[in-house]
Amino acid sequence: MVENQVEIGFDVDEVLAEFLKGIIPWYNRKHKTNFKYEDFHTYDFWKVWNCSKEDAVKEALEFCRQDELSELEPVKGSVEGVKLLRQKYQLQPVTARPDVALPRTKGWLAEKYDNVFLRPKFSGGVYHGPGKSKAELCKELGINVLVEDNGDTAKECVKEGIRVILIDRAWNQPVMPKGVVRVYHWDQIPETIERIVSESREYTHEVQ
Ligand SMILES: [Mg+2]
Numbered sequence: 001m002v003e004n005q006v007e008i009g010f011d012v013d014e015v016l017a018e019f020l021k022g023i024i025p026w027y028n029r030k031h032k033t034n035f036k037y038e039d040f041h042t043y044d045f046w047k048v049w050n051c052s053k054e055d056a057v058k059e060a061l062e063f064c065r066q067d068e069l070s071e072l073e074p075v076k077g078s079v080e081g082v083k084l085l086r087q088k089y090q091l092q093p094v095t096a097r098p099d100v101a102l103p104r105t106k107g108w109l110a111e112k113y114d115n116v117f118l119r120p121k122f123s124g125g126v127y128h129g130p131g132k133s134k135a136e137l138c139k140e141l142g143i144n145v146l147v148e149d150n151g152d153t154a155k156e157c158v159k160e161g162i163r164v165i166l167i168d169r170a171w172n173q174p175v176m177p178k179g180v181v182r183v184y185h186w187d188q189i190p191e192t193i194e195r196i197v198s199e200s201r202e203y204t205h206e207v208q
Contacts, residue, residue: 005090006197009143011134011150012095012105012120015167016113017072023063043150043171064101074112077186084190086116093117094137094146096125135160145196147189154180163196165189
């Protein structure tokens with residue numbers, strides 16, 4: 001492993017794993033409902049399911065204990081993109097998934113991406129209450145570029161000086177601050193990371 005190799009952070013759900021496409025049919029079977037991916041204009045599941053936040057969190061927690069979590073599809077283009085990036089960078093998954101998801105998350109990442117990721121790190125979030133935020137976790141880990149789909153996390157991270165590549169989704173539509181680069185397909189991610197890393201190297205060189 002190359003010394004001082006730049007570490008890139010990757011959110012797991014909706015960046016690597018099609019979580020929503022897995023939980024929706026599971027939820028529909030359980031509750032005899034008919035929700036579709038297109039219904040999720042927000043990632044606050046309770047607003048779509050029309051239940052309390054507490055109940056929605058319980059549902060998601062239960063899903064994270066099921067084998068379906070190990071059967072999620074990788075986001076299109078991510079397997080190829082990740083392999084390409086691994087040649088130059090260290091790849092660190094950072095997720096707000098609950099602790100119960102740890103073994104399945106590790107297994108899934110290893111299987112789908114051929115063991116190229118570092119051990120996933122878990123931040124605080126909806127399942128953990130006020131734990132360490134993803135921005136704090138990224139800072140601690142020395143991650144200065146994060147690939148993410150959550151708009152609030154993206155905003156928090158740029159405030160802390162972390163550059164964010166935001167994968168365009170229905171739930172992250174509001175205008176994003178400077179420091180967030182919106183991409184539409186996974187195949188744009190390697191070149192975007194390359195550009196951001198070389199920009200920040202030039203900047204570091206200038207100030208020295
Ligand atoms: Mg996500």
